[in-house]
Amino acid sequence: MTTLASAITTPDPAALEEWLDETPDRGDRERQLRELATPDRTRLVAALQPQLADRLLAVIEPRTAANLLTSASPATAAGLLAALDSDIAADILRELPESTAVALIGALPPARALVLNGLLSWPPDSAAAHMVPEALVISKDQDVDSALRQLREQTAAAPVDSLAAAYVYVVDDDRRLLGVVSLQHLVLAAPGTPVTDLTETDIITVTADTDEEVAARTLTDNRLAALPVIDENSTLLGVITADVAADIVEDETTEDAERQGGSEPLDVPYLDASPVRLWRKRVIWLLVLFIAEAYTGTVLRYFEDELDAVVSLAFFIPLLVGTGGNTGTQITTTLVRAASTGEVGLRDLRKVLPKELSAAVMISATMAAVGLVRAWTLGVGWPVMITVSISLAAIVLWSALVASILPLLLTKTRIDPAVVSAPMIATIVDGTGLLIYFMIAKAIIPELGQ
């Protein structure tokens, strides 16, 4: 097995190519790149031929690629960037300090610099920021042979992205999008077939300012290799390709996961995040949750006399609030995921609520039964046993109600439903669960009667 460190000890670029083929896993590549000593990084960048640049820099994290480029001279770095598809090149440039990015773009051929500056001028979360402007484009009134001749001329200088090339776009003289034909159909049609016979005129498109995630989901929802990006006049600006859509979905999934864990998104790959960044992104939510959780202390102090009278009530506090939090977490996690794939939204509440409450009734019956057994094993006497059992049932139902409604409500706001995290649900249920517990205790336990 070739390692990266050994591959770059020889000046032969074939060794590097072999390493790439033998290391198809992105995590492994990243790991070996990170572990490279500085002189080795410099040697690697020097050994990168443009065609290898495309194979290496396009399939690692943009941040790692940006770091590598900073080890090269501006001229070399510009040469490597020029070999990449423009959407990938733009992603890498976004990770560089602005002055470095400007210098690199300045060292590129003018046409290329124009394209990259165009991409970088779009908001980073818009569809247009992620497109390749180059696509296979033909005019409509011709037959298959002349269309292929037109494509050959167009791509003589540089072929387009291989996913973008799955489709050939039919445009008018102002590059307005009229239709699409798959390259396969065009190539395999009988010579002389008019292009119009093969063209599909119902096209799914997005506009330049469409949110990147909506664009990515539109592409994957429709099993496309590439999705055209148009402006308000239907002019074809470029296409988003399936690989970039997968990157966008992956990044959004990571952000959702981080929010679900009760943290702000890190915004960088985990291994690149410094301890200070981890602290900053996490401590905000910890403090918010701490303050929200603090009222559990107020609730408990309010019931101080009851606790003093029946100290065994305290034994069950973590168990009750824990079970409430767990029940709620199960529900929110499922609903947040279903909301992020577009499966459910607020309009589905009529279906979600009866389903969740039916399940919660079964769960609360189960937990009431095991709660009774657990209280019995602690030998706390019948009144506390019954209090614990009924409280468990009530807390499970209450938690299910909150957890079913909250994420769906947020789908109608600008707040990501993923902020309804396990810690947040646990925090909401903790204090209210204690209230429920002590109110039930006061109603049932004779010593606590008025």
Place this chain on the structure above:
Amino acid sequence: MTTLASAITTPDPAALEEWLDETPDRGDRERQLRELATPDRTRLVAALQPQLADRLLAVIEPRTAANLLTSASPATAAGLLAALDSDIAADILRELPESTAVALIGALPPARALVLNGLLSWPPDSAAAHMVPEALVISKDQDVDSALRQLREQTAAAPVDSLAAAYVYVVDDDRRLLGVVSLQHLVLAAPGTPVTDLTETDIITVTADTDEEVAARTLTDNRLAALPVIDENSTLLGVITADVAADIVEDETTEDAERQGGSEPLDVPYLDASPVRLWRKRVIWLLVLFIAEAYTGTVLRYFEDELDAVVSLAFFIPLLVGTGGNTGTQITTTLVRAASTGEVGLRDLRKVLPKELSAAVMISATMAAVGLVRAWTLGVGWPVMITVSISLAAIVLWSALVASILPLLLTKTRIDPAVVSAPMIATIVDGTGLLIYFMIAKAIIPELGQ
């Protein structure tokens, strides 16, 4: 805006096509399909022309497509299935009762039935179960013109999947994979160019029994449109396409999210899950966690005398264990996500642990400070204030240690690290956190001294 219900009131298939174009979002399509009354479903299936079947059935959940097919006569259903790519058809057949699937396959043309039975015979989580067997294939010793003629003959009957068609595979007489050339390069090359000049012989492949998730990640990690699946003799069995890889990643992400929420994966789309299924998948973990959490009661009973002596110690129980759980959840969620994208594994523990512990030291200092303030506002006196503050710091550090190590350890086992859920971490930290709290209390608070 056309709705599905209105589109199928007219017998014109163009209305249905218009609906599809105006409803690019899969969630919206699913919603309208689910809400269709039974007679409308029957009318929809009757109106589906084979070419529309491909556009509709391929872009909804396989389960929903399977339900639709059961509203049709076997002959109609078989006709619709025949219009789909075989990977999609196999996914739909997997959702049907076995007898229905067998009957449907029996009604297909024999060649097609053979292909589908072949796909269904692979384990459902293998790469081979998700491939399209049809790919563009040419032999090596020829030029571009004859290669294109060969492709035209091969696909005269049926074009291959449009993502699979991004690449043309070069094989020998036994269909052993020798190399690959992009369709674009082949088409746009000068006529007469030998195929060998364009062929890339270093190919990333997977074998038939590769795990589906590994195959999907290999495809996306390398920005491919399609990934060849070979057997042990390098024979080309088929290709996995990028859209199916996206489906696999999406399903795995949903399973991970469900596990992270402390539940077993539902295995069906959320809206298809019955309350009994929700109960079954959730109650297992709730019971496990309940039993694990029950020892918090044992810990508290053990410290009953201390609680009785200083009842204000009880006020902080939910706050302390809650903060411990939250800290741990933040860490495990981030690490589980990084492990599932392949960014970190057990071998990165040397990097992860110092990073997490440094962040945890900063977090524990912050929480100790706010804990002191909170205890002061409850007026519990200096000894309890200091106990709470030190305990918060200690619990945060302890939780960070457990949460950093546990998911990484699991990456080396057959257990999915995603089972280290927020509820699980909270449960682990709750009891141990209470032990830490009361031990610190006994050391600091004079009334609890021996």
